[in-house]
Amino acid sequence: MTNTTNRRNFLKMGAASASVLPFLRAMPATAQGSDTLVVVTGATINSLDLHRTGTSRASYQVGINCYDRLVSFGTKEATGGGLSYDYEVIEPELAESWTESDDGLTLTFKLKSNATFWDGRKVTAADVKWSFDRAVSVGGFPTVQMKAGGLERPDQFIAVDDETFVIKLDRASKLTIPDLAVPVPYVMNSVEALANATEDDPWAMEYLHTTPAGSGAYKVARWTPGEQLVYERNDDWVGGDLPAIQRIVIREVPSPATRRALVERGDVQIAFDIPDKDAAELADVIDVFSTPVENCIHCLCPNFAFEPFQDSNVRKAIAYAVPYEDIFQAAAYGRGLPMWGGEEEINDIAWPRKTQYYTDIEKAKELMAASAYPDGFEVPLSISLDLASWMEPTALLVQEALGEIGITVEIEKIPGANWRTAVLVEKRLPLHLENFGGWLNTPDYYFFWAYQDGHLFNSSNYRNEEVEELTNATLHMPMDDPEYAPKIMRMFEIVLDELPRIPLYQPALNVAANGAEGYEFWFHRQLDSRPLKLT
Amino acid sequence: MLAASPRLRATMLRVAQSIPVVIGVVIISFLLTRALPGDPAVYFAGVAADTESIEQTRVAMGLDKPLVQQFFIYVGNLAQGDLGQSLTSGRSVAADLAKRLPASLELTLSALILAIVIAVPLGVLAATRPGTWVDHLCRVIVTAGVSLPTFFTGILLIYIFYYLLGIAPSPLGRLDFIYLDPDHVTGFYLIDAALMGDWETWVGAAKQLILPATTLALFTLAPIARMTRAAMLTALSSDFIRTARAAGLSSRTVLYRYAFRNALLPVVTTLGMVFSFALGANVLVEKVFAWPGIGSYAVEALVVSDYAAVQGFVLAMALLFVALNLMIDLLYTAIDPRIGFSSK
Numbered sequence: 075m076t077n078t079t080n081r082r083n084f085l086k087m088g089a090a091s092a093s094v095l096p097f098l099r100a101m102p103a104t105a106q107g108s109d110t111l112v113v114v115t116g117a118t119i120n121s122l123d124l125h126r127t128g129t130s131r132a133s134y135q136v137g138i139n140c141y142d143r144l145v146s147f148g149t150k151e152a153t154g155g156g157l158s159y160d161y162e163v164i165e166p167e168l169a170e171s172w173t174e175s176d177d178g179l180t181l182t183f184k185l186k187s188n189a190t191f192w193d194g195r196k197v198t199a200a201d202v203k204w205s206f207d208r209a210v211s212v213g214g215f216p217t218v219q220m221k222a223g224g225l226e227r228p229d230q231f232i233a234v235d236d237e238t239f240v241i242k243l244d245r246a247s248k249l250t251i252p253d254l255a256v257p258v259p260y261v262m263n264s265v266e267a268l269a270n271a272t273e274d275d276p277w278a279m280e281y282l283h284t285t286p287a288g289s290g291a292y293k294v295a296r297w298t299p300g301e302q303l304v305y306e307r308n309d310d311w312v313g314g315d316l317p318a319i320q321r322i323v324i325r326e327v328p329s330p331a332t333r334r335a336l337v338e339r340g341d342v343q344i345a346f347d348i349p350d351k352d353a354a355e356l357a358d359v360i361d362v363f364s365t366p367v368e369n370c371i372h373c374l375c376p377n378f379a380f381e382p383f384q385d386s387n388v389r390k391a392i393a394y395a396v397p398y399e400d401i402f403q404a405a406a407y408g409r410g411l412p413m414w415g416g417e418e419e420i421n422d423i424a425w426p427r428k429t430q431y432y433t434d435i436e437k438a439k440e441l442m443a444a445s446a447y448p449d450g451f452e453v454p455l456s457i458s459l460d461l462a463s464w465m466e467p468t469a470l471l472v473q474e475a476l477g478e479i480g481i482t483v484e485i486e487k488i489p490g491a492n493w494r495t496a497v498l499v500e501k502r503l504p505l506h507l508e509n510f511g512g513w514l515n516t517p518d519y520y521f522f523w524a525y526q527d528g529h530l531f532n533s534s535n536y537r538n539e540e541v542e543e544l545t546n547a548t549l550h551m552p553m554d555d556p557e558y559a560p561k562i563m564r565m566f567e568i569v570l571d572e573l574p575r576i577p578l579y580q581p582a583l584n585v586a587a588n589g590a591e592g593y594e595f596w597f598h599r600q601l602d603s604r605p606l607k608l609t
Numbered sequence: 610m611l612a613a614s615p616r617l618r619a620t621m622l623r624v625a626q627s628i629p630v631v632i633g634v635v636i637i638s639f640l641l642t643r644a645l646p647g648d649p650a651v652y653f654a655g656v657a658a659d660t661e662s663i664e665q666t667r668v669a670m671g672l673d674k675p676l677v678q679q680f681f682i683y684v685g686n687l688a689q690g691d692l693g694q695s696l697t698s699g700r701s702v703a704a705d706l707a708k709r710l711p712a713s714l715e716l717t718l719s720a721l722i723l724a725i726v727i728a729v730p731l732g733v734l735a736a737t738r739p740g741t742w743v744d745h746l747c748r749v750i751v752t753a754g755v756s757l758p759t760f761f762t763g764i765l766l767i768y769i770f771y772y773l774l775g776i777a778p779s780p781l782g783r784l785d786f787i788y789l790d791p792d793h794v795t796g797f798y799l800i801d802a803a804l805m806g807d808w809e810t811w812v813g814a815a816k817q818l819i820l821p822a823t824t825l826a827l828f829t830l831a832p833i834a835r836m837t838r839a840a841m842l843t844a845l846s847s848d849f850i851r852t853a854r855a856a857g858l859s860s861r862t863v864l865y866r867y868a869f870r871n872a873l874l875p876v877v878t879t880l881g882m883v884f885s886f887a888l889g890a891n892v893l894v895e896k897v898f899a900w901p902g903i904g905s906y907a908v909e910a911l912v913v914s915d916y917a918a919v920q921g922f923v924l925a926m927a928l929l930f931v932a933l934n935l936m937i938d939l940l941y942t943a944i945d946p947r948i949g950f951s952s953k
Binding site: 112121130214283331335339342460489493495498529 | 647648653662670696705709775899914
């Protein structure tokens, strides 16, 4: 063999490199077994920036996996198996420590000195300020969510020096710190963002939409909307324990049947958010985590704008007529928690809680007879076609049961695009199904959205002066305040007696795993990829 | 030059005739999407939006302006080739269409080729041997093909070939995640991979294509086979075939040169129709096989009133069908010289 390159050698070299090329184009097949985890989901990730208008829920996971917040929640054992985030425990993420002033109006955060963005630049308090300014300024959902924690204006955020960040509050609130741990207030690389901002786009919405610039545990390696998102681990992450998995592929598969086949065969390790039916059937075969969604209740809502529902006896008659157990089995396949047949006396502040109602047709008939409508009436029951999987069986069972007490129900199906306008904004549906779930896990937060007059999820047009007052009083009050528990219990008592929302059951978020462990439930109902491991 | 070539002139005329159609499509798709129920501002404002943030979203989306003004903004952008931004996918509609239309076309065309390869010979055989087992087989396949809905055939095929037998690849869309997409030239993975000489990816893409293409082919088989059979039967019983036979031409020549060629016209017409409805029927196959095509894109956009995406889709489809009709017309003249193009 000579070292000279003659024509024959050259051709040989060409052939050799040509045969290697295809292997370079494909990821090494062995990678799949050792350090790549595949997740299938039915939802579309349509932006890598949560702050953008129109960002889908599924996209929030990018905010969780690719960005850091100042603080995060702890971990606990979950009801129904697996792990869950722990609302009670706040853990550091970007912040090393924090202090609260005595009046609770000034929060001072000390940032980790070794935290860096992916481009190697140190994370500074100026980045935190810029990111928070952005969240309260861009409008829409991020701004609303920031407001829930009392964070409303840029002048509340002060970068004292590189590692010290201060938040000034207008009033002390127990919701502020937890609100810093939700996906919205994440910290972006402001230098990189500003370099790509324009005069029309001062917050670099267009750039960050497709190019995340964070310090989080995972970087986005590839993103094809409607197909897949590939995460690559950031080995320099200091926000928590370094994730075990090098690469995570989030693959979008719209058909639930296909998702089920894939996870059952073990070709993918996690099927995220599977239907209750599949969860019930797969539970014997592979690992299925059905975690009841915290602070979320599926409700039947009689609207006070519809005259017969202003009669308290009619609402109670409905609450006794509803076939709870049948609904729980038919609509949820027993996944989640029952919300009926509890004690009438209220001794604790756990929410969601079992109501004192149960299925008793005779009692329902007596209540109807005692009402102003002994001969019954006609009413449409509205459901959303997008949520038909639980709403349709529920509506049919409610229709049948209310027929027995003289209420003629006609089921009205509303297209998904129209649903939110009709039920939440116009609040014009006389009888409907609704499922609000609050991110911040306190009863007062639920009441703020679902029972206060004019608020978005109060789709029953309910107004009770005492509830208004109590909700306002408890919303920012610390939970260990001696006045807190009695006030909350009084609120429970009123709304469970007046029934603007009739709780049916607490739904579950179902996740199937085959070859992966460490799944953790989060209130935002998206997959936190960081604690996952392959088995 | 135009005068010199009557066919070119006729083609240009035909293209010119389609301009009013496209204008009509632009106006109608704009009005229809606005007439859809639902308020996109409420939808896109997010889960916990209040009245104020819904209003901010509405202004950001330009939906607070009067309808006429919105229309002129849309047409103005369209004239510059800007189809707008899709809110569901978060990208420009033009980029989405460029990515997803080839995916659907690749699937539909593969299915159609598969269907033609099976259905046309089957139809010819059934016509030449009416009443025999071939004819009955044709009838059974055709009936089964039309009567099984595509999503059902799709799930059944996945169940048998992927879940039970394990010989089909994971139904994860156009390529398994271990491959990287071939460089974008045509958007057809089989062609792009071949252009790069990357046969590894080519085989990967072809494997992913087999089950969905079969599903769609089973569905499109029926009209093609039935039409071929009927057209062949008519042709075979015509006078010119009797004459040809009497003149002593071989049965092969009679069958292929005279009967089949004459039977082709209705078959090509059917193909055009089948292609258009297969592109529509795609959506269910796309959902089952996680195929990132245009059908599922349009349905998702419709559900949430994503105006720009729906309009872009309708417009792209309209242009595609104008081109398809033109192509079929040209094909007619090639098949049957008696059809004068310019006389039409």
